[in-house]
Each structure stands twice: as structure tokens, then as C-alpha cells.
Amino acid sequence: MTDAEQELRAAALPVATSLAREAGALLRQRIGTRRQVAHKGTIDIVTDADVAAEALIVAGLREAFPNFRLIGEEGSRTTAAEAASAAYGWVIDPLDGTTNFAHGYPHFAVSIALEHRGDPVVGVVYDPMRDELFAAVAGGGATLNGEPIAVSSATSLIASLLATGFPYDLTQREESTALRIAFNNQTQGVRRDGSAALNLCYVAAGRLDGFYERPLNAWDIGAGALIVREAGGVVTAYDGGPFDLYGREILACAPGVHGAMVAVIAETRRASGVVAESTVPPGIV
Numbered sequence: 465m466t467d468a469e470q471e472l473r474a475a476a477l478p479v480a481t482s483l484a485r486e487a488g489a490l491l492r493q494r495i496g497t498r499r500q501v502a503h504k505g506t507i508d509i510v511t512d513a514d515v516a517a518e519a520l521i522v523a524g525l526r527e528a529f530p531n532f533r534l535i536g537e538e539g540s541r542t543t544a545a546e547a548a549s550a551a552y553g554w555v556i557d558p559l560d561g562t563t564n565f566a567h568g569y570p571h572f573a574v575s576i577a578l579e580h581r582g583d584p585v586v587g588v589v590y591d592p593m594r595d596e597l598f599a600a601v602a603g604g605g606a607t608l609n610g611e612p613i614a615v616s617s618a619t620s621l622i623a624s625l626l627a628t629g630f631p632y633d634l635t636q637r638e639e640s641t642a643l644r645i646a647f648n649n650q651t652q653g654v655r656r657d658g659s660a661a662l663n664l665c666y667v668a669a670g671r672l673d674g675f676y677e678r679p680l681n682a683w684d685i686g687a688g689a690l691i692v693r694e695a696g697g698v699v700t701a702y703d704g705g706p707f708d709l710y711g712r713e714i715l716a717c718a719p720g721v722h723g724a725m726v727a728v729i730a731e732t733r734r735a736s737g738v739v740a741e742s743t744v745p746p747g748i749v
């Protein structure tokens with residue numbers, strides 16, 4: 465990596481951090497208030513706060529880094545021409561945990577990642593209700609409120625606590641249900657608390673030993689995947705192969721349980737004969 469690239473990544477972190485904090489403050493202010501809720505699907509919702517938080521983040525990123533690509537869950541995009549010429553791209557989830565937020569359940573986060581040719585290089589996840597800021601720059605380790613964090617030293621599934629999530633598409637839950645049963649029977653528990661970004665950060669901080677979910681989008685996992693990696697965790701696809709930010713699935717865990725988690729997934733898939741949910745990636749815009 466050139467010095468210029470290193471400087472650019474170091475400059476991106478404080479910008480992403482302060483925008484995540486600002487957007488988080490907005491969400492914290494609005495959580496108890498009346499919200500406008502629109503449906504993207506039967507149970508997939510979006511609130512006025514998701515849209516306002518994304519607008520705030522995107523305005524700040526565009527001002528500071530006008531030449532970067534940008535993709536936000538609530539529709540922010542750079543033009544095709546801009547996208548073609550930029551090696552760096554922002555990937556933004558202004559509110560990860562919208563369902564929680566809309567119900568007043570205080571567990572959600574802002575997630576901002578910077579990727580370089582598809583590889584996350586800067587990641588920030590901010591939980592405004594606990595004032596917890598998780599961050600990482602590739603090669604620089606991971607932190608929680610400025611203090612270094614590390615994944616757990618778990619080596620057996622039966623002593624592990626995992627987390628997962630389920631697809632918004634209710635017709636596509638066969639595989640996740642089978643995996644939930646399998647992991648539930650072989651671990652201390654499998655949590656489902658509605659924020660993939662925080663699930664990943666909790667793996668990074670050693671609060672969870674592993675997390676798996678599909679299908680997910682790049683904005684759910686871009687920052688968290690880097691934070692886990694930088695905290696010493698393993699981040700792969702379900703089959704243990706290389707992680708693809710736009711590949712729609714993630715298995716992130718302590719190194720000591722990775723082999724066992726891959727084996728449970730493979731065995732469950734083999735036994736149930738379930739075909740995985742949608743494999744259509746959203747693509748790099």
C-alpha cells in the first residue's frame with residue numbers, strides 16, 4: 465500500500481466516525497417519537513429516521529470525499545460514470561435494526577464502511593443507545609470506544625454463544641430455520657436480536673463467539689466484517705471459502721470454532737437438502 469493510500473484511509477476514519485455519531489444522535493432523539501413507517505416487503509420496513517440518517521451521512525461523505533463511489537441502503541447511489549472511475553466506495557446502513565427501532569427496542573446501530581475494490585478497509589459501527597463506537601482500519605486492529613478489542617478464545621461449540629438472523633422473505637426461511645435448530649442443539653445458545661452490524665461487533669469484542677446469516681447486503685456487514693477480522697476473527701462464506709462483501713452471506717467467528725461452524729452448516733445443508741436463499745448479489749454501483 466502506498467503512503468497516499470494509507471493517509472487516505474486514516475483520513476476516512478474520523479470522518480466516518482463523526483458522521484456515525486451524528487446520525488446515531490438523530491436516531492436516539494427520534495426513537496421515542498411518532499414515526500412514519502413504510503413497507504418494503506411484508507415485514508421489511510423503513511422509517512423516516514432511516515432516510516434522515518442516510519441523508520445526513522451521505523451529505524457529509526460526499527463533501528469530504530467527492531470522488532468516491534457510494535451506496536446506501538435507502539437509495540443513495542453514485543452515477544455509473546463516477547462508479548467506474550473510483551477505486552474506493554462507501555457502503556452505508558444508516559440504521560441497522562430498523563424493526564427494533566420502530567418498536568422502541570433499543571438495539572440498533574449506524575454502519576459505515578469504506579471498501580477498496582470490494583474489500584472493506586475502514587469500518588465504523590455506532591450503537592447510540594449504549595454510546596459504543598466500534599471501529600477498524602485494515603491492518604490497524606479493532607477498537608471499542610478507542611480501546612483495542614479481540615475475539616474470544618472459544619475452541620468448542622458447546623461452550624459458545626452464537627447469533628444469527630432470518631430473511632425478511634418469509635418464504636425463504638427453510639435453511640435458516642434448519643441451521644438455527646442445528647446450532648441451538650450444539651451450543652450454549654443462538655441469539656437473534658435484529659442487528660447484523662452489532663452481532664458482528666459483538667463477535668469482535670468476544671461477547672459472542674460466532675455469527676452467521678444469509679441473505680444479507682453489503683451495507684449490513686461491510687464495517688462489521690472488517691472489525692471482526694481486525695479483532696483476530698475469521699470471516700468467510702458459509703462453506704469456509706473467501707468472504708465476498710457482495711456475496712450476500714457471512715460466517716464470522718473466533719478462529720477456534722470456525723472449523724466446527726463450517727462443518728455444522730455443511731452437514732445441515734446436506735441433511736436437509738435445502739437450496740440456499742437468493743444468490744443474486746445487489747452488485748457494486
Ligand code: IPD
Pocket residue numbers: 557559560561562563628629630631632657658659660661677679680684
Ligand atoms: C437487518 C438487520 C437484521 C438482519 C436482517 C437485516 P435492517 O437490517 O441487520 O439483524 O437479520 O437481515 O436486513 O433492515 O434493520 O437495516
Ligand code: CA
Pocket residue numbers: 557559560561660683684
Ligand atoms: Ca441492515
Ligand code: CA
Pocket residue numbers: 514537557558559560561562
Ligand atoms: Ca437499514
